[in-house]
Each structure stands twice: as structure tokens, then as C-alpha cells.
Amino acid sequence: MASRLIWFVLGVIAAIVLSSAGAYAFLRGGGVSMATTSAPLPLEHAIARLALHASFKSALGLKNPRPLDEANLTAGAHVYQQNCLVCHGAPGTTPTAIARGMFPEPPQLFTAHDMITEDPEGEIYWRVTHGIRLSGMPGFESTLSDTERWQVTMLMANADKLSRAVQAALRP
Numbered sequence: 001m002a003s004r005l006i007w008f009v010l011g012v013i014a015a016i017v018l019s020s021a022g023a024y025a026f027l028r029g030g031g032v033s034m035a036t037t038s039a040p041l042p043l044e045h046a047i048a049r050l051a052l053h054a055s056f057k058s059a060l061g062l063k064n065p066r067p068l069d070e071a072n073l074t075a076g077a078h079v080y081q082q083n084c085l086v087c088h089g090a091p092g093t094t095p096t097a098i099a100r101g102m103f104p105e106p107p108q109l110f111t112a113h114d115m116i117t118e119d120p121e122g123e124i125y126w127r128v129t130h131g132i133r134l135s136g137m138p139g140f141e142s143t144l145s146d147t148e149r150w151q152v153t154m155l156m157a158n159a160d161k162l163s164r165a166v167q168a169a170l171r172p
Contacts, residue, residue, distance in 0.1 A: 036103035045104075052132060062122030066150045070163060076151030077162075077169035079144065084109075084152065087136065090170040091162075102136045110159055110170075117160045125153045 026032070032041065066072045081090070087099050089108040099106050107114035116124060128149045131139030140149060155162070162170075 036101060038103070040104070048134075055130075056123050056126040059122040059126035060120050062120075062125055064121050064125070064150050064154055064157075066147065066154060068154060068158070070165065072151050072154055073158065073162065073166045074169050075148070076153075076155035077166050079148045079152050080155055081170055081172065083140065083144070085170070085172060090172060091167050093172065104135060106136065109156060115159050116156055117158065119157070121153055121157050124156050125149060128152050 080088075086096055087102065087106040089095055089099065089110055091110040093110075095105075095108055099108070107116070109115060127137065128144075129139060129141045131137045144152075155166075
């Protein structure tokens, strides 16, 4: 009985070692292209989405401490224009060459398909603050103030109902 257990354990160890060696050889041999022009890997989107949701889970209950008013929305538009527009676009604009060359392509946050107005404010704030690893989305915790990050959050959460003045502030 003990010898069967030993052989079983050795078999499990051998399977782990061989699988690890095979994965290393696959990666080392170029099996996973890091080019932004390559097709996504199988399950890449699902795995990234799962990890992202787990990361910002603790921020879902956060509420914007700034009042929802024209001044904060306009300030958020100015911050967005300076820091976000090149990748995420503005109302009525087409994606920039930078945005089209990224992988994954950044969402165009003022198009009906990519708006994040249904996302909880805490989630948007988390993305602005921490960024998203391996996506090109930087974290702005050290470069924008807390107020600026909340103003951009407010802008994104209300992107579908901005006044003409705020939309004008977004124009490049």
C-alpha cells in the first residue's frame, strides 16, 4: 500500500515538472506573442476580466464626495482632456492612432457601446487611481489629486448626460 502511495506522489510530481517544463518551452519558443497586433490568446479576455473584478471589489461601495455640479464636471473634463482623451476619445471624435495601436484597444468612453455610466463610482475611481496592468491604462494615484480623480470619475459616470459647456471643455 505504501509503495502505491509513493508511486502516486512521484507521478504527480513528474506531471507537475513536465507540465512546467512544457509551459516554459512554449513561452520561451515564442508561443505567446507580446505584439499588440497579435490575436488575443484563448480565454485571455475572460481571465483578465475575472482578475480585474476581483481587484476592484473592495472599492465598489465608495461614493464620490464631490457634489455633482457643472463646476466639478467641467474640472473633470479638463483633467480628462489632458490625461485620458488621447486613448479614450471625446464626444464625436474618432480613435487616435495611439488608441488604434494599443492592445487591448482602449474603450472609447463617449460612444454608446463603451460608456461606463452603469459602472459603480467606486469601480471607476479604482480604475483611474490604480490603472489596469498589461492594458496600457496607467494609474493616476501619484499624478492626479484625489479631487481630480473623483472629478474624472464623475465625468465618466455621467458621460451620457453632459451639458454642452462640459462637452465643449472636452474638445481637443
